[in-house]
Amino acid sequence: DTAVSQTPKYLVTQMGNDKSIKCEQNLGHDTMYWYKQDSKKFLKIMFSYNNKELIINETVPNRFSPKSPDKAHLNLHINSLELGDSAVYFCASSPGGGNTEAFFGQGTRLTVV
Amino acid sequence: AQKVTQAQTEISVVEKEDVTLDCVYETRDTTYYLFWYKQPPSGELVFLIRRNSFDEQNEISGRYSWNFQKSTSSFNFTITASQVVDSAVYFCALSEARYGGATNKLIFGTGTLLAVQP
Numbered sequence: 001d002t003a004v005s006q007t008p009k010y011l012v013t014q015m016g017n018d019k020s021i022k023c024e025q026n027l028g029h030d031t032m033y034w035y036k037q038d039s040k041k042f043l044k045i046m047f048s049y050n051n052k053e054l055i056i057n058e059t060v061p062n063r064f065s066p067k068s069p070d071k072a073h074l075n076l077h078i079n080s081l082e083l084g085d086s087a088v089y090f091c092a093s094s095p096g097g098g099n100t101e102a103f104f105g106q107g108t109r110l111t112v113v
Numbered sequence: 114a115q116k117v118t119q120a121q122t123e124i125s126v127v128e129k130e131d132v133t134l135d136c137v138y139e140t141r142d143t144t145y146y147l148f149w150y151k152q153p154p155s156g157e158l159v160f161l162i163r164r165n166s167f168d169e170q171n172e173i174s175g176r177y178s179w180n181f182q183k184s185t186s187s188f189n190f191t192i193t194a195s196q197v198v199d200s201a202v203y204f205c206a207l208s209e210a211r212y213g214g215a216t217n218k219l220i221f222g223t224g225t226l227l228a229v230q231p
Contacts (some may be wrong), residue, residue, distance in 0.1 A: 031217065031228035033216075041202055044221070048217075050216050056212070056216060062208075092146075094217050096215060096216070096217070097211075098145070098146045098208040099165060099214075100163075101160045101163045103159075104157065106156065107156050
């Protein structure tokens with residue numbers, strides 16, 4: 001059973017389109033995240049939710065809108081995609097705060113052409 | 114400000130060699146947490162270890178060991194008798210005790226690409 005699963009694994013789309021990435025965790029964790037990994041492999045947090053409440057919004061353009069319908073799901077919707085949005089997006093979950101480890105999904109490779 | 118530095122961009126070793134991956138961190142907090150993650154060529158991020166700032170005991174898990182030294186703000190990772198399957202990008206990360214325990218914001222280093230040659 002996959003603990004943190006994201007769909008799709010690959011996404012190729014044209015500039016200007018709107019796309020969504022879905023994430024689900026079956027670990028019973030309260031906290032979920034979106035991280036972005038750029039072409040240089042640099043990982044940076046985008047958002048964090050705890051029990052459906054937004055805790056961290058790391059100055060991400062408002063074209064990116066996370067939505068957490070329940071604590072097991074955290075989806076990422078991106079409007080008006082730009083070339084610079086091409087990256088690998090990782091969903092993750094953790095039981096809570098800094099003294100707990102985050103478990104990551106397999107990543108979604110987004111390519112904007 | 115929080116920062117994690119992994120000065121080694123790439124390391125290449127021959128199988129069975131020992132290798133140490135360096136990690137230096139900066140934080141003003143007295144309570145913080147340090148992590149190592151592995152990213153193999155398949156792309157997923159695999160959790161390896163978490164250490165608390167108040168626990169400087171070194172840890173060994175099989176061929177892996179970690180050396181945490183607060184005096185030098187370092188949390189180094191050693192692989193003994195490396196194997197080809199150890200080839201991956203390794204990330205060191207820092208998080209601080211904030212947000213009331215509700216969340217864990219990981220600050221990642223830039224990663225070290227380890228290539229183990231047969």
